[in-house]
Amino acid sequence: MAEFPATPTSMMPKGVDHSLLVVGSIAFDSIETPNGTVQDALGGSATFFSYTASFFTTPRLVGVVGDDFPDEHRRLLAERRIDTTGLVTQPGKTFRWKGRYHQDMNTRDTLEVHLNVLGTFDPVVPERFRDSTHVFLANSSPVVQARVLDQVRKPRLVLADTMDLWIDTQRGDLLALLPRLDGLLLNDSEAHLLTGENNMVRAGQAVRRLGPGFVIIKKGEHGAMLFSEDGTFVVPAYPTGDVVDPTGAGDSFAGGLLGYLASDDSPPPGRLRRAMAYGTVAASLTVEGFGLDRLKRTDRREINERLDKYRKMLSC
């Protein structure tokens, strides 16, 4: 690459021997909101995660696209120094998702899902990624997530996302995976579905008893909750008046969180809370544009400035 304009070398981690792997989807998203629409925008969990994490570290991506995936998108990832050694191109079409957000922007309907090449993808972690210290298993079947994890030698921190579909249809596989995780990320309705608890404090504690070292419950515009051995923590969403498209906010949150953790060696437990704050700020930027639009216009300096504002906002 000739140039990596958005991340000065001085902002990359120094003396930190971490490496961050993400395995997840790459998608073309077609999105309708009350204020506008977009067709075939680059999206998917691995995209949002790695793009966001690239402001903190040099992420390693494993995923699949079809032969319709344009070079322009590959360049976009390369410019952010995302290592796409694990990006497989298969004959056929890239995964497509179409959704419509309701007036309140908090709820949405999925209109179309075409798994295409993602439907039969069995992720292989390239040999040079197998020493990754930090791993994000983006939303996928817990069977696939476990197979990915089997391929990583000695990860120090494994975070996984999940969804209602797997809780409903592969609960046993998910329960088998949970004790292998350092952290599980899920939203409030999924936490209820998994535990039967309506109260999110109880739900988070109950999920944690299923095995993961820490649990993060995402509440969309209402922020997130962290349950760890250090107790229960709550973070509000960063208040933005410019919510254009919430798609990718959860994966961007994870990208900020894990990107920060993989680039920092300050002591716990403050580190995990700080990571939650970085995730929150990253998610707030993501929702201010369609797809990656807003993230393309940000940099680590703006992220840090927003983090400072956020921290001041929370001081009382």
Next chain:
Amino acid sequence: MAEFPATPTSMMPKGVDHSLLVVGSIAFDSIETPNGTVQDALGGSATFFSYTASFFTTPRLVGVVGDDFPDEHRRLLAERRIDTTGLVTQPGKTFRWKGRYHQDMNTRDTLEVHLNVLGTFDPVVPERFRDSTHVFLANSSPVVQARVLDQVRKPRLVLADTMDLWIDTQRGDLLALLPRLDGLLLNDSEAHLLTGENNMVRAGQAVRRLGPGFVIIKKGEHGAMLFSEDGTFVVPAYPTGDVVDPTGAGDSFAGGLLGYLASDDSPPPGRLRRAMAYGTVAASLTVEGFGLDRLKRTDRREINERLDKYRKMLSC
């Protein structure tokens, strides 16, 4: 009074010449939740507000009850040093409300409302309360709220609550009241109803343009947002796993907020954020019991301890 067991004199404000007035309802609440029920518990906005504020200052209460109001309840207020000079007893029955909470404890149905003596109550502020520096106009018709405000000579800080009913039926009167307020308290759906905005950051800013110096949007279990000349601030709810009965949480929040402001002279803008935190902590205690049950078992020390935990939780 012979004794005021719960508030040591050392914790009352020193050298602060503030005085806090609340005008609102006193009620008998009958409440059904998924985990239990209670009949005719002492409630009402003025009750929750003044009881909570009594941990910070000596509130002055104006309200009405019927001749069925027992001495036991009067003693309860007196023991908290609430000045009940403005508590009027009228022939007839005390206001009664009956509600049922849904499984998630965030939504409820009103089953019965019997205004009784409250229906014709025209609040008169006793002469000795007319110099109050801090005023809470609990939820009531904006016409009544304006008439109360007319009776207070030179208040330094006036906070009002409102509800969907008045926004729908007395919008003009409400809009006339707003510029006379320092602060307006309302929940997220009411902010949407008043402004047409779905995004709460925009809604809060829009409400503020209608006149009040600051606006607080309450989001129940998701916390609250503050819009002031110093910007937008967000506070998550204090995470409690013991939500027994959410009734009164909003008024208890206001009681903690205004009680703290009326007992403290530290400089703005930090003061308003700190007040939001006190309100949040007070509300979290309130929901841990039916009616006043949990507040009866707390003291300023526990409130301060929970505030410390909350502040640590927010540091990142």
